[in-house]
Amino acid sequence: MTLLSIEGVSRKFGNVTALSDVSIDIQQGEFFALLGPSGCGKTTLLRILAGFETPDQGGARLDGVDLLKLAPHKRPINLMFQSYALFPHMTVAKNIAYGLERENLPRAEIKARVGEVLEKVGLDAMANRRPAQLSGGQQQRVALARAIVKRPRLLLLDEPLSALDKKVRAEMQLELKRLQNEVGITFVVVTHDQEEAMSLADRIAVMDQGKVEQVDAPVTLYERPRTYFVADFIGANNLFTGAIRGGVFSADGLGPLPSKATTADAPAALAIRPERVRLTEPTPGMVQGVVVDVSFYGGVSHIAVEVRGLGRKVLAATQGSARITPGTVVGVTWRPEDAVLIAN
Amino acid sequence: MSRGRGSILARLIFLGPGLIMLTLLAVVPMLLMLSTMFFQRGRFGGVIYEFTTANFSRLFQPLYLNVIQDSLVVAGVVTVLALLIGYPTAYAIALLPSKWKTIALLAVMLPFWTNFLIRMYAWTILLSGPGLVNETLTGIGLIDQPLELLYNRGTVVVGLLYGYLSLMILPIYSAVERLDPRLREASANLGASPVRTFFSVTLPLTLPSALIGAVLVFVPSFGNFVVPEILGGGKAIMIGNLIRDQFLKARDWPFGATIALVMILVTVVLLLAQAVVSRRTRSA
Numbered sequence: 001m002t003l004l005s006i007e008g009v010s011r012k013f014g015n016v017t018a019l020s021d022v023s024i025d026i027q028q029g030e031f032f033a034l035l036g037p038s039g040c041g042k043t044t045l046l047r048i049l050a051g052f053e054t055p056d057q058g059g060a061r062l063d064g065v066d067l068l069k070l071a072p073h074k075r076p077i078n079l080m081f082q083s084y085a086l087f088p089h090m091t092v093a094k095n096i097a098y099g100l101e102r103e104n105l106p107r108a109e110i111k112a113r114v115g116e117v118l119e120k121v122g123l124d125a126m127a128n129r130r131p132a133q134l135s136g137g138q139q140q141r142v143a144l145a146r147a148i149v150k151r152p153r154l155l156l157l158d159e160p161l162s163a164l165d166k167k168v169r170a171e172m173q174l175e176l177k178r179l180q181n182e183v184g185i186t187f188v189v190v191t192h193d194q195e196e197a198m199s200l201a202d203r204i205a206v207m208d209q210g211k212v213e214q215v216d217a218p219v220t221l222y223e224r225p226r227t228y229f230v231a232d233f234i235g236a237n238n239l240f241t242g243a244i245r246g247g248v249f250s251a252d253g254l255g256p257l258p259s260k261a262t263t264a265d266a267p268a269a270l271a272i273r274p275e276r277v278r279l280t281e282p283t284p285g286m287v288q289g290v291v292v293d294v295s296f297y298g299g300v301s302h303i304a305v306e307v308r309g310l311g312r313k314v315l316a317a318t319q320g321s322a323r324i325t326p327g328t329v330v331g332v333t334w335r336p337e338d339a340v341l342i343a344n
Numbered sequence: 345m346s347r348g349r350g351s352i353l354a355r356l357i358f359l360g361p362g363l364i365m366l367t368l369l370a371v372v373p374m375l376l377m378l379s380t381m382f383f384q385r386g387r388f389g390g391v392i393y394e395f396t397t398a399n400f401s402r403l404f405q406p407l408y409l410n411v412i413q414d415s416l417v418v419a420g421v422v423t424v425l426a427l428l429i430g431y432p433t434a435y436a437i438a439l440l441p442s443k444w445k446t447i448a449l450l451a452v453m454l455p456f457w458t459n460f461l462i463r464m465y466a467w468t469i470l471l472s473g474p475g476l477v478n479e480t481l482t483g484i485g486l487i488d489q490p491l492e493l494l495y496n497r498g499t500v501v502v503g504l505l506y507g508y509l510s511l512m513i514l515p516i517y518s519a520v521e522r523l524d525p526r527l528r529e530a531s532a533n534l535g536a537s538p539v540r541t542f543f544s545v546t547l548p549l550t551l552p553s554a555l556i557g558a559v560l561v562f563v564p565s566f567g568n569f570v571v572p573e574i575l576g577g578g579k580a581i582m583i584g585n586l587i588r589d590q591f592l593k594a595r596d597w598p599f600g601a602t603i604a605l606v607m608i609l610v611t612v613v614l615l616l617a618q619a620v621v622s623r624r625t626r627s628a
C-alpha cells in the first residue's frame with residue numbers, strides 16, 4: 001500500500017536546481033533511503049515534505065491527503081534533523097515530551113510514553129540531563145526518541161548517523177533497523193553513504209543533481225543499474241562507453257566486448273563488476289592489457305590493468321592472493337551475461 | 345574549573361591595566377564620595393568629619409521616599425514599554441532579508457549619532473503648544489485647543505523610552521539572530537503552533553538577552569536627570585535630579601552620597617537578578 005507519493009516535485013533556488021521533477025512512491029512500513037552525493041537535493045526534498053520549504057511544482061500525498069495544504073505543525077510526519085535541533089533549555093525528558101504535550105495527552109500517558117521510549121533508546125538514566133551534557137551519540141538518540149515518540153505515519157531522518165564515528169555508527173545502524181521493526185513506522189532515511197543505504201533500506205532512490213536516477217532494492221541497484229550514474233556510484237564498477245550495433249556492444253576505441261545485447265542499435269554503456277572480470281592468457285580478438293598494480297586485503301586481491309585506448313584502468317577482484325605480478329600482459333574478459341548494458 | 349596558578353597570573357596580566365584604571369578612576373573616588381554619607385555637611389558646603397546617621401533618617405522622609413518611588417515607577421514603566429515595543433521590533437528585524445536588516449539596524453542606531461541633549465530638546469519643540477504634534481492634531485480637526493503635552497510624567501516616560509529603546513532592541517536582535525532556525529522548525533514539526541513555538545522555544549532562549557536589555561534601559565532611566573529636567577520641566581523630578589541638586593545646589597555632599605547609595609544598590613540588585621536568571625536559563 002502506498003503511504004506517500006511524491007508527484008513531479010521541482011524546486012529551484014535562484015539558478016540552482018535543487019529538485020527536478022522528482023516522483024517517488026513510498027510503501028507503508030517500508031525502510032526507504034534517499035541516496036546521493038552532497039548537494040543533490042535530499043535535504044530539500046525532506047524539508048518540502050515537512051513543510052519548511054514549498055515546491056515550485058508538483059505535489060505530495062500522504063494516505064491520499066494533499067500534504068502541501070497542511071501547515072507544518074499539522075502534518076503527521078516527524079523529521080529528525082541532521083543537526084538534531086534539540087531544545088537546549090529543556091531536559092532530555094522535556095524534549096521528548098514536547099511533541100506529546102502538543103497533542104494535549106493526559107499527563108500520565110505522556111510520562112509513560114516518554115519513559116518507554118527512553119528505555120527503547122537506552123537513555124533512561126539521562127532523562128534529567130540537558131542536551132549539552134550528552135555525547136553526540138546520546139544526543140542523536142534523544143533526537144530519534146523525540147521523533148518516534150509521536151508515532152508518526154512517516155519518519156524522515158536527515159543523515160541521522162553522519163555525525164557519529166564509525167563504531168558508534170555501525171551500532172546505531174543496527175539499532176535503527178531494530179527500532180523500525182519494533183515500532184512499524186515508515187522510515188525515509190537520507191544519506192550520502194551508500195553502504196549505509198544498502199545495509200539499512202528495503203528500497204533506495206538514487207539521486208543526482210536534483211533528479212531521481214533509479215528506485216530499486218539494494219541488490220537490484222547493484223546488479224542491474226539502469227543509468228551510468230548509478231552504475232558508477234553504487235559499488236566499484238568498470239564502465240565502457242560505446243554503442244550497440246547489430247546486437248553487439250562495441251566500446252569506443254576498443255571494439256566489441258562480451259555482452260548479451262538485445263536492444264536495437266543505440267549509444268550505450270557497458271558495466272562489469274570487478275569480481276566478474278576474468279584475467280586470462282591473451283588470445284586474439286580479446287581486450288588486452290598490462291597489469292600495473294596488485295593489492296591484497298581482506299581476503300580479496302585487487303588487480304588494476306591498464307588497457308590501451310581506455311582512459312581508466314580496468315579493475316579485477318579475485319578471492320585469495322593473486323599469483324599475477326605487475327608487468328604481465330593479460331587478456332581481460334567476462335561472461336556475456338555478467339555485463340550490464342545501460343542505454344544512454 | 346581549576347586551571348593552576350600560571351593561568352591566574354596570565355589573567356591578571358591581561359586584566360591588570362583595566363583593573364587599575366577602574367580602581368583608581370572609578371572605585372576609589374566613588375568610595376571616597378560615598379564615605380561622606382556618615383558625616384555632616386558644612387554650613388557653606390564641604391564636609392565636617394563628625395559621625396552621624398542623620399543622613400539615613402532623612403532619606404526616609406516621605407518627600408524623598410516619594411521621589412525614589414516615582415523614579416522606580418517611571419524607570420519600570422519605561423523598561424516594560426521598551427520590552428513590549430523592542431522585542432517585536434528586534435524579532436522582526438532579525439527575520440528580515442539581510443539587505444533590509446542592515447538598513448533597519450542602521451535606523452535603530454542612527455539616533456546615537458546625535459547628542460542626547462539635542463534629541464531631548466527636539467522633543468520639546470515637537471510637543472510644545474505650537475509644535476508639530478499639536479499643529480497636526482488641530483490641522484486635521486481632532487482637537488480645538490493645543491494639548492498640554494510637555495512637562496508631565498508621561499513626557500518623561502516618552503523621552504526616556506525614545507532615548508534608550510535601542511539598548512533594548514540590539515541585544516534582543518542579536519539573540520534572535522543567533523537562535524538556530526532549526527529549533528523553531530523542530531518545534532513546528534513536533535506539532536507546536538507558531539504561537540506555542542514562540543512561548544516555548546523562542547522566548548525562553550532569548551530571555552537572557554531581553555533581561556540584559558531591560559537592565560540597560562532601566563539603569564540609565566532610573567538615574568536620569570536630564571530628561572526630567574528638559575521634558576518634565578522640573579515638575580516631575582526623579583532621583584537623579586535629587587542627587588544632582590544635593591551636590592550642585594544644596595551643596596550637601598553627605599546627603600547626596602546617601603541618595604546615590606540607593607541608586608547604586610538598586611543597580612547592583614538588578615544586575616545580580618539578571619545574572620542569576622540568565623545563568624539558570626542558559627546552562628545546566
Ligand SMILES: Nc1ncnc2c1ncn2[C@@H]1O[C@H](COP(=O)(O)OP(=O)(O)O)[C@@H](O)[C@H]1O
Pocket residue numbers: 013016017018036037038039040041042043044045
Ligand atoms: N535555502 C536555500 N537557498 C539557496 N540554495 C539552497 C537552499 N537550500 C538548498 N540549496 C541548494 O540546493 C541544492 C540542494 O541542497 P540540499 O537539498 O541541501 O542537498 P543535500 O541535502 O542532498 O546535500 C544545493 O546546491 C544547495 O546549495
Ligand SMILES: [Mg+2]
Pocket residue numbers: 042043082159
Ligand atoms: Mg543535506
